[in-house]
Amino acid sequence: MISPDPRLTQTVLDACESLACYSEVAGEITRTYLCPTTRQVHAHLTDWASRLGMSTRVDAVGNLRSRLESRVPDAPTLYIGSHLDTVPNAGRYDGILGVVMGYALVETLAGQALPYSIEVLGFSEEEGVRFGVSFIGSRALVGTAEELLSVQDKSGQSVQDAVVGYGLDPQELLQARASGQALGYLEFHIEQGPVLQNLGAGLGVVSAIVGQNRLTLEFTGQASHAGTTPMYLRRDALAAAARFMVAAEDLARATPGLVATVGMVEARPGAGNVIPGAASCSLDIRHEHDDVRATALQKLLEVAQHEAQARQVSFRVVPHMTEAAIPMNTQFKALLHQAAGELGLPHPELVSGAGHDAQIMAQQMPAAMLFVRSPNALSHHPDEMVNAEDVTAALRVGVRFLEQLAETVGA
Ligand SMILES: [Zn+2]
Structure with missing residues (x-):
């Protein structure tokens, strides 16, 4: 030797x-x-x-x-x-x-x-x-x-x-x-x-x-007055995005080896007294097994869809990168x-x-x-x-x- x-x-x-x-x-x-x-x-x-x-x-x-x-x-x-x-x-x-x-x-x-x-x-x-x-x-x-x-x-x-x-x-x-x-x-x-x-x-x-996906999620609701619009009549795009973000962290914590990150978030119009009519956030999700990553991503997009629907907010995904x-x-x-x-x-x-x-x-x-x-x-x-x-x-x-x-x- x-x-x-x-x-x-x-x-x-x-x-x-x-x-x-x-x-x-x-x-x-x-x-x-x-x-x-x-x-x-x-x-x-x-x-x-x-x-x-x-x-x-x-x-x-x-x-x-x-x-x-x-x-x-x-x-x-x-x-x-x-x-x-x-x-x-x-x-x-x-x-x-x-x-x-x-x-x-x-x-x-x-x-x-x-x-x-x-x-x-x-x-x-x-x-x-x-x-x-x-x-x-x-x-x-x-x-x-x-x-x-x-x-x-x-x-x-x-x-x-x-x-x-x-x-x-x-x-x-x-x-x-x-x-x-x-x-x-x-x-x-x-x-x-x-x-x-x-x-x-x-x-x-x-x-x-790791394999990875990077994407942007766009939620579109309705901007309106924060004081006069009751909760049951709101279409809050950021609230839907926020639920998605929490779900991403929860799922990644519960899935061995999975990492999921929302590194960018934007709410518009962006005023403290206006309900966000539009919100977007990034998602970066990685795992060493492509099937685990694909299943997790699918689940998270379902959550985003569900949370958007519950608020009469529309939702779309802009993919940026997929790597095995x-x-x-x-x-x-x-x-x-x-x-x-x-x-x-x-x-x-x-x-x-x-x-x-x-x-x-x-x-x-x-x-x-x-x-x-x-x-x-x-x-x-x-x-x-x-x-x-x-x-x-x-x-x-x-x-x-x-x-x-x-x-x-x-x-
Ligand atoms: Zn290096």
Whole structure:
């Protein structure tokens, strides 16, 4: 069993710290798709990769890709990665940690004769900040990025303009695809939530990336005088919406794993002495099993319909997004559990409530994620943290995973 050098944890933390300096906004960590400081991030990691004997290229959408070639002819490729872009005023670890972990694992295993090549992926875009679409980077690997080239940002610049402006060639999109035999994709990522902290575990194996619906519910009644209209003659749109909101919270609390959120609510005309004639609210509902989510959504829409009818309020739904859940690969999950188990580390399984590049890569190859505890559950925030001991544990599990994978490939 190979153990990572104890100093490697500090290397990982230092790399995250250094990369945080490359921001497009002074005094904060902000790196949107193909912003100029992306070049410095690439240069920093390319330098590390070359010291590890890896060859590095930047593909047509700006993904940084460093390969450690196996000495075995026609060996399959294991991809390890995450994203290099950030939300505005981000923390130091969301995305970056997963890329840095890839290089750190190669640093540990570079001298070994592996039966597979390793490609470390630093995706150029995952957060969807600049163009409002996510996963431009990973979608290029699975061949679904072309339709994104015409998407425009607020200034009217398209993804294609950004690509060309950065000096890349959109004609080379085909070469960005993951070609050859892929063994799978492994992503390390901070949890960005409170579950592992609550369980007292440093690491967690992701079972699935949740499926979700996002929609707006619109209730239309009749605005009228708050003093002169008796309760039995009202058509209060907000009262119907309020009943729906309470039902959403109740149902989610009563359904294991379900999360339902009403994050926006609007009442019109919006005066203290006027009965709301119109009300709208958002619904964001997520679960790791699509059937559970679909049944819950159906129930909630029935509640909304019922509460609207009871007040002679009309009701309609405006859907914005429906995404199916993406289960992680069973064999890769088992290897992660086995690795953590052998090392005596707790390895609970948990669902990812947020989207990740792994859900895109899973369309084409076995994909798995290992979550690293988020102290204080803080993420998308400059105070985002990781514990050094959890990074050490992730490195150890990662190395063991790679060793075990080598055994399965060699067998
Ligand atoms: Zn992320």
